Amino acid sequence: MGLTRFVLKRPVATVMALLCLLVFGISSVFNATLEQMPDTDQPMLIIMASYSGAGPEDIDELVTQPIEDQVGTIEGVKSMSSTSSENRAMIMLEYDYGTDMDDAYNDLSQSLDALSRQLPDDAETSVMEMNNNAGTTMMLSISNPSQEDLYDYVDQTVVPLLEQISSVAEVEAMGGKSEYYKIELQSDEMAQYQVTMSDVSTAMSTANLSYPSGDAVSGKLELSVSTSLEHETIEALKEVPITTSSGKIVYLEDIARVYEAEESRGGISRYNGEDTISISITKQQSSTAMDVSSEVQEVIESLEADDENLNIRIVRDSADSILSSLKDVALTLVLAAVISMIIIFIFFGDYKASLIVGSSIPTSILVSLILMTSAGFSLNIITMSGLVLGVGMMVDNSIVVLESCFRAIETEEDKGLLGYAKASLSGTNIVLQSILGSTVTTCVVFLPLVFLQGMSGQMFGSMGYVIVFCMCASFLSAITIVPLTYMAYKPQERMQAPMSRPMERIQNGYRRIMPGLLKHKAIIMIASVIIVIATYFLASGMETELMTADDTGTVSVSIETRPGLLSENADAMLTQAEEIVKGHPDVESYMLRYNNDSGTITAYLRDDRDMSTDEIVEQWETEMADLDNCTVTVEASSSMSFMSRSRGYEVILNGTDYDELQEVSNRIVAEMTARDDVMNVHSSIENTAPVVTVKVDPVLAAAEGLTASQIGSQVKQMMDGEEVTTLDVDGREVSVMAEYPEDEYRTVSQMKDIILSKPSGGYVALTDVAEIYYKDSPASISKTDKAYEITITADYTGGNVQSAIDSEVISPNLSATIKKGVNSMNRMMQEEFAALYQAIAIAVFLVFVVLSAQFESPKFSFMVMTTIPFSLIGSFGLLQITGVSISMTSILGFLILVGTVVNNGILYVDTVNQYRMTMDLKTSLIEAGATRLRPIMMTSLTTILSMIPMALAIGDSGSTTQGLAIVTIGGLSVGVAVALFILPIYYALMNGDKKRVVLDI
Template identity: 30%
Template sequence: MKITAFSIKRPITILMAIITVIMFGFVSFFKLNVDMLPSFNLPMIMVSTSYPGAGPQEVESILSSPFESALLTTSNVKNVNSISSEGSSMIMLEFEDKTDMDFASMEVREKIDMVKGMLPDEVSNPMIMKMNPNMMPIMQIGISMKGKDLSSLSSWANDTLVPSLERVEGVAKVDLNGSRYQEIKVIINPDKLSSFGINPSQLAQLIASENINVPGGTIKEGDFNILVRTSNSFKSIRDIRKIRIPTPTGDVIKLKDVAKIKLGSDKSSGVVKINGEDSLLLSIQKESGSNTTKVSKGVNKALDDLMSTNKNLKVNSVFDQAEFINLSLNAVKTNAIIGAVLSILVLLVFLKDLKTTIIMAISIPISIIATFVSMYFSDMTLNMISLGGLALGIGMLVDNSIVVIENIYRLKKLGLSSYDAAIQGTKEVASAITASTLTSVSVFLPILFVDGIAATIFKEMALTVTYSLVCSLIVAFTLVPLLASRLITDDAFNKENKVIEKIKDKYFFVLKWSLENRKYIALVLVLSLLFGGLSLTQVGFEFFPTADQGIIYVDVTSPKGTNIDVVEKTLTNVSKKIGAIPEVETTASLVSDSESNSSIMLVLKNKKERKKSDSEVSDEIRNKLGNISGCKINVHSASSMMSMSPSSSPITISVSGYEFDTLEKISNDIIKKVKGVDGAVDIKLADEKNAQEIRVNINKEKAAKYGVTSQMVSQAIKQQLQSSKVSSFSVEGKNYDVNIYANEAKSSTLSDLLNINIFTQTNEKIELKKIATLERNEGYHSINRTNQVRTMTINANVKDKSLGKVVSDIEKSIKDYKLPNGYSISFGGEVKQMNESFSNLLLALVLAVALVYMVMAAQFESLLNPFIIMFTVPLAFVGAVLSLFILNIPISMPAMIGFVILTGIIVNNGIVLVDLINRLRLEGKPTNAAILIAGPTRLQPILMTSLTTILGLLPMTLGIGEGAEIQLPLAITVSGGLIFSTILTLVVIPVVYSFLDDTKNKLYSRFGKN
């Protein structure tokens, strides 16, 4: 080969080229972004609209329904889901994969604009947002400060802390939870106010009119234009107290005469406690494409700088994704290094020659370093999948070098010079090792037909393995023959390995017996396939392995309408109970501003410092909590990192139809059945009828008699029950809202509601009870719809079973349930994603098998030889399934990718064996004689290449280190399949070859063909 001859003639040139690649490789390595998993785009858009004061059914009919009708006509839209709750509508659009989301966003905006003009004035402008994985926080930090209450701390955090962190490179947004916003409370005395003939609406307008700062134009004075501004803005709370209010009788009173004015704060952004201490919680989001670990370092440095100037500032790192990423990636790097060392030791044990081992092993570091250059220019990141691809390929990187060096030495023994042997030896095997590499990488071509998350994972793995194998092929054509021509001695392969020789002798007799007793080998083959198929029915399935990140979430749902103080007290008690668990390091509780929903985030100690896994701690929490005061508890670990499901539960069952009562009955029936399924836990209906409401029924005749309209009634009730912002002002850079309250306690009784005064157009007042009655109802606090059909959702978690097994059992339990006409049941969440991804990967697997066959057919120029070699594929699959079954590991997306990769790897042993058998037969050897010579001859290289790959994967197979759960299914699949298939290949392939050759000869003789 010209490239080989050039390499041997120009060693300095090759050396400089290698140094250049290494230099660029290191630069690329340090410039690559670091993340847990590959970045991926969510083909989803959210439309959020608020309608203050409107109930769920009103929101459904006025907002969600017309929006859905318009949005369903959007190009490439798959599903339109909506949630109509009190005062807000949220619509989620799911698009086909590979949709141009920028164009889709524009089209959604056009559809919304078509409907917007028909909406009530109170409806906010719809907010359209493309969903992005980067919306999830990469860090959560609790802060408190000695000597400052939460109001002062909130002010400091908003003015100083948040801007400082948002200036850190890579930070997109900083959210602040638990803050107390200072406000000016104007708490009116309804009796005093009405005694002066003034209603709340008039008072609100008057306060707003007394706080103005409006430009009035310009005047000309000489050569200058001077701005004229009308300014009468509030400077202090005293200015508000002194506001003069004219009464209908002509008197003038001050605001303080009819209202109490004071500085206060509100829990409008929730209540946060870190380890039981009142705190603020910072959630840090990173910019798309930024380096998670660098962002984390930048944020921590900014916090250190602030702590150095604020000695009383206390910072508690609740969650830092970078810590888990660093631990996980370091574990993968360590495993890769150990795997490389083990692979090199295999070479040394077999060859017993240090120089030859070094020449072969040099392929590993150079190929890996060169791969980093390709990764950088492919805009990839260093993550669990890409590094896993490198770790997977480590043992395979020496395969080409082994073949090249072995052939070079063979020619040296025939008398060729080192120079000629290196060139000729490389040339002879060039097509073989190229074809072998092609079979290994051709399995990745089906990625073109794979969509969604499966494509993202598959692509990262495919590119890293392909880059590294292509680099190893180039090294085998250049550096290896160069070094071999100068370093390999004549006795490099003469050192007898007694163990290998004994194995060869034993193998010879086994092979001879097998050829003489082909029916028994056929029986073993059939039994293996049957046993593998049986094992497949017993292996569980899951979407993506959940790594033990040491984080557990406890969601506490209180009955709708529960007072925020009651929710806070409940959450404090729950935190104390679970905070006492030895494995728990930090508890962070958050009572959201929706009051009924709250959650606790538990951060566990490092894996090495605790005896229990996150799932075991979750079970302990469930046992400790049970049922708490009517609250619903949902305990779950950090959800699968590739899950796009909006639910935190892996199983969601949607019941679709039109009537609420029927939907609820069906849902409750399904829940009873699901509770009987082993492995299903935390089963609950997400849309229960638990929202208490009071319906005001207006007597229209009585209302008309007093000149009162429904809008007047609605406005009066709203003023009584809700605060309303009437103005705002700024003092020394701090902004204050001025809010009117009709009730200082912010709560009213039914009696208070009935006694509300409604002011007529003539400013007369009439009590509500004279024109209306009150009716207590229990309604739904949210209404869910999918493609314009109402749905109720049942959520469930999985315990001690695989996701696929639990779902299969649930399907069996409900298959005989008779649904009314117009109603249906469907599974969503991770189950839906798993089915879609597995369908894609199954197609990829079928195409991979076909491609491998076609590559081998082209190599051998034969249809029969590739067919013989393809028997290794089902054997490998049997070994992989048996390994997963024995180790109780479910088949997941990484395992499916492992099956695809295994297809390309496993045929190489068969290629080596069949190729030599064919050559010996061309030299005149009978079939069985050729087999008995080829088998023992190729035993050593087959064992070497298989063992280097298997031992290269050993650290991953043992599941060592943080995040190992992600790599484990892939490593088990590949190594298990390789071990089983290698053992049987050495016997089955020769037997199949012999049988098919005899069959071919019989057919030829029957039809008179030579």
């Protein structure tokens, strides 16, 4: 080949080119973006709607349903789901992949604008895009024993500094207490002076203002004039005048107590059991966790330098887990390269041969890195795993060329530089067609993956490119670097190599076995087909999940408390859960965050823990099952946990009649609870609680000059109070709240004593215009495509009894109006699996096309491709043995297998065709296998053994790509036997004694 000849003639120019690759390759590593996983953007838009004071059922009827009716007809909407809860609703719209989301956003916004007049006056809506990378990037814990107003310091100093960082999208503080000025209204005095809360609110709104009043000239300057009124102290607030309905003036101190108070801000936050203020930081979508981490740490260092008592702990930093994951994959990459070189030494017995093939590895990796960064790909687990896969495959071409060069030098009389140069050139040319065919075959396999849409395309498209880069680079290395270094190093194949004698015995044994096998072709063919069919039955019963979650050593305990549970009772229950977490010896630290009836305890486990993460999860599930007034979910936390399978049983019921659906759900829960084979049975509607409903009579209210909105506003003011103004106190913004005493309107009986003020003057009792009663209400109402939805979950006490529960409990309770639904994760899994299976089918077709073109015969192409279904025996078998489920990564392994397992078949069939020019069919079949036994075993072993570190799931993120490695290892292992023992049978059956005719024109 001209390129090989050029390299052999111009070694210095070649070395300079390699030096450039080294420099640019290293530079590309430092300039690459580091991420945990590739960016994935789901075509989803989220509508957030708020309607203050409304319960879940009112939200569903007044807000959610009108929005669903309006937006459900928008073109391109694939599915719609909603959750209605107290004061708010969330409607998620899923679009088809490929939809222009900017146009979709505009269409949705216009549709909501047209709907605004049909919604309640106080209802507000907003649209936001789905961002899979919007999770917490960093979590901080802040404490300062010497500072009493810590929350105010954090809220007004720390948070603004963090928000100024360009890579930060959102900063949220939780926990701690904040000082505020409390105006405690006295009901008797207010009644005496005929003052309402509205009067107080109006007076306070004008008690602290600055109003522009024109311009004034001073000398040569024109100055702006403003009129201001400021009250910065409690004593000043007491003197605020209030005009009563009769026109009299009273002062605030006449009808209220004014004093400084404290209030909890943002719920409960504790770190290792100590009260703290926690800060969650979310990155911008266009930024990386590495950017956020470095800039946030600079701010922390600056703040701690200003106050030695300030203690800011970094509880969680995504950048650390990213670096740890990439280091694990890099270690796997190095191990794969070392293993490949050891295999070569074992077979050739010459360290120079190992170095020759080993030199092609960094060259191919550097070329791949340059192409990766040029294409805009980040360094993440998926792309780095592509490099690991590439290491095993990229040495295949080099091994075949090197082995051919060893064969070629045997025919050269000159054993000097010229002889090795000729051997390098002729050895490369002999196998050029084979390695080109195998390279192209592997590359075309990934073409469907590159063009895939959906989650799988976004997740693995970059890996497809990386492997194609690796294969192209390895082909160039095999026809340039290997011949050049072979000529330069002059390696000698050692007769005493560790594998020389074993290989000789294996070859002789192969020659003895094959004649017997060729005599029983029909039996072997039928038996092999039966085994393949049995394998597919084995695969049908295996567990499936979208993605295998990585083990980050973090456990998340999600707690949903009963709606309306008093804060002191919720805190006591949270303390019990904390004690369970704190008492575990494998827990290094933990963080509690709780607000609005839900919270999370995140436990960070020790690296040298005695129990696995899954074992700890199971233990805590059992220990926390008896906690009262709450639903507890314990799961291993990871970047892929939202795509991994649930650990227990889950069923979704849907229907159009919510009351009927509730009744059926409660019946199913009762039947499941009575069974011995399940435990921890929970329903998504179990956290119901009685709510107090104030039902306004519109006729009676109108007679008093009141509307339902005015009544609701006054009741809310009396129950919760109202922020009437804010003051600037010593540079701090202090809230001023007007509230009634805590024990004044706390009970339902006290609510019945509420007196409302009428716009026209005078008063009316709340009970004269409204009815007050109890009503059970769910914490939230869920729907999918307008059908109500209830989810029931449980854990198995023994083996998987899902089929028994489905047939004995679920099916008898289903009807024409109550059906079993499919959750979004299962639906996504079905879609992504179907897309990957389609990619595999296209890959098989492309391989057939390439092989047919290479052999100029569809028949030979079909022969080689018989290795594909047989290799699945090893893949499914090893998955079953290791207990690894079928996921997107394991299916990707099948795709890779299509392109790699045929390489041995290509080499074998190509050799048989060459031998048939001078030998009979039987001898050709046997000698081709014996001759190519060593390169087939070498290339297969390097690929298989180099992937063992990945199959062992080294590091926290190793389990994500473990399935891919196991599928490839199992398939290639069986593929070697198929190429050497089954393929000769099929060749003999399909080709007979006909010799191939090649036109010499």
